[in-house]
Amino acid sequence: MAESVALTTPRESFAFEQGDAPDEAFLSAYQKNRLHHAWLLCGPQGLGKASFAFRCARFLMGKDRDPSHGALGMSPDDADVRLITAGSHPDLLVLEREMGESKLKKNISVDAVREIGEFFSKAPSRSPYRVCIIDSVDDLNINSANALLKILEEPPRKGILFLISHSPGRLLPTIRSRCRRLTFAPWTDQAVSTFLRARTEIDDEHQARLVRLAHGAPGKALTLMEEGALDMDAFAGRLLERPLPPRAELMQAAAMFKSSSAKNDGAKKFATFMACLTDRLHDRSLSAETSQKGQTYSQLWSRLNMAVGEVESVNLDRGDYFWSIYNELANLS
Template sequence: MIIGQDEAVGRFVAAWSSRTPHHAWLLAGPKGVGKARFAEAAALRVLAEAAGPVPEGAGLEVSPEHRIAHLFEAGSHPDYRRLERGMNKAGTGLARNISVAQVRELSHLFAVTPSLSDWRVIVIDSADDLEVSAANALLKMLEEPPVKTLFFLVTHAPGRLLPTIRSRCRRLDFAPLSEGDVARVLETALPKADGQERARLASLSGGSAGRAVAIAEHDLTPLAETARLLMRDGDPTNGKRAALAKSLSLKAAADRYAIFLSMLPGLVAQEARGAEGARRAALLAAYAEARRTAQLAPRLSSDPASTIYVLTGHLAAAARHG
C-alpha cells in the first residue's frame, strides 16, 4: 500500500489502464515519502497484469501469492531492472554515483524480446545519482525508447537533472506526508514502537516517513529535545551546544549528523509557529540558517563540530527574546 499519495497513484493507474502510458515517469518529491515504494509497486502491477493472471482490484496492489510477485521477491524477474548505486571498488561502502556501465547494461535487456510478457520496466533510484556520462546514456534511451518499456526515475531534486531528461518524462509529484500518514507507515516500519513513540517520530519527520525511521534508528529524539531546550532556555555556559557538537562530530556519527541536519529545520519551524514578536523573528532567522546548512553542509564536507556549534548558536539566540 502506498500511504498518502493517492493522487500520484491515481494518475498513473489511469494512464496504465489506457495501455498507452507515457514511456518515462519522473517521480519527484522529498526523500522518504514513498517514491521508490511506488516505483516498485507500479512495476510489479504492470508486469503482473501483462503476464497474467490479472490481479484483483484497480490500484497497484498485487497478491504476494501471484507468480510474478514471487519473482520480484526473489529478485529474478527477467523483464525488470533496478539501477542504484553499487559498492565502491574498495568494497567499503556505496559508490558515489550510478555509473555509465550500469546504464549501458540495459542494452543487453533491450537486445532480446521480453520473457514473460511484452512489457519491461526499469526503475532508477535515484536519477540524482547518475554520473554525467550515465545521464547522457540514459537520455539516448529515453529519446528512442524500446517498445512497451516503462522507465521510472526517482528524484529528490528534479531541478538538478538534465533538462532534456526532464522534458522526456511525465512528472508525478509526491507531497510530504501528514503526521498521521507517517505514523501509519511506522506501524509497519517500526512495529515494536508504541503509539506515543510513533507520534513523536512523526512530529519530527517533516513529512518524511524515511526520515522518521532514520531518527529512530539513530536515536535522535534526545538530541531533538536538546535543540528544543536551546530555543527555549538558551545556553549561557555553551555546555549544551558543545555536547551536541561533540556527539555529532565523531567519525562514526556521519549518518547521525546528516539526519540531524535534515530534521532541524522542521523542529525550528514548529517552535516558530507558537512564537511572537522578536522571538518569532529570531526563530525564523534560525530556520533559514538551519535550512541553508542542511542543504549545503553535507555537500561541502564542512567540519561537523563547528557547523553544529555555530548552528545551535542561532537556536540559543532565540531564547534571549523569550
C-alpha cells in the same frame, strides 16, 4: 530512545496507501494501450514512489491479478512476482547507488546507466515487458544523465523505465520532457500519525515529533525513527536549554558528525541533527517572549537552514561546523 522498526522494502510492499490516483493513472494508460516508455515519479522522499514502481513492475510482468491489493494488485504467489521480490527476475533491472569501500557512492555511474541500453536491447525472456527502475534519478551525475537521455531519445520496444525523483527541478529539462510525470503529494499530519500508530509503540509526544520532522512523508518518519532521530532531536532541544550538555557529550557528537564509514554515516547524522535543530529554532522564533529574541532565533534558523547544503558543497568539516553552531547557541541569552 532509538527503537527497532520492521521496515518493508519497496520490493516487498504490496499495499499502496493514501490515494489511488497514481494507480488509476497508470492503469488507464495501460488499458488504452498508451503506456509511456518512461515514467517520472516525483515527490519528497518517503512517499512510496519506489513501492509504486515495483507495483507497476509486478503488474506488467506478472499474470495472477489480485484486486485485494488495489487496482494494480498482484498475488504474492505469482511466479514472476516471487522472482521480483527475490531480486532475481531476468526482465527487471534496478539501478541504485553502489556501495564503495566504506560507504555509498555519491552517484550512479555512467557505466551503470549504459547497462540499461544493453538490457533493453534484448527481448523479454519470460514477461511481456522489460522494466528498469532507477532509484533515484537524482543520483545521476552529468555524464550518467546524458547517457540516460540517449536511451530516452530512442524508446525501447517492450521496455518501460521508472525514474524516481525527490527533486525533479534539478533534472535536465530534456529528461523531464521525455517522461510522463506522476506527482506524489505529501500526506496530512493526521494520516502520518495514523500510519505510525499502526506500526510503532512510541508515546504520543515522540510520535508528534516524528510527524513534524517527516513533513508528510510516512516512510521518512519510520526511517527517522530507525536511525535514532528521536535521540538526536532530544539532544538538539537540550542545546537550546540551560544548562547545556556536558562537554564530553558534545565532543562525542562532533566526532560522530565528522566520521564517515559504513557503520557511521556522519553526513546523514549531521543532516538529521540540523533538521531537528532548525525545526526547534523555528518554534522558538514564533514563541519567543520578545520580538527581539524572536528575530534572533528567526535569523539563526534562516541561516542554519542552509547549513547542510553549504557544508557538503564546499566539503567543510562537519565536526568543526558543529562547534561553531554550539558556540552561537551558547551565546544566546
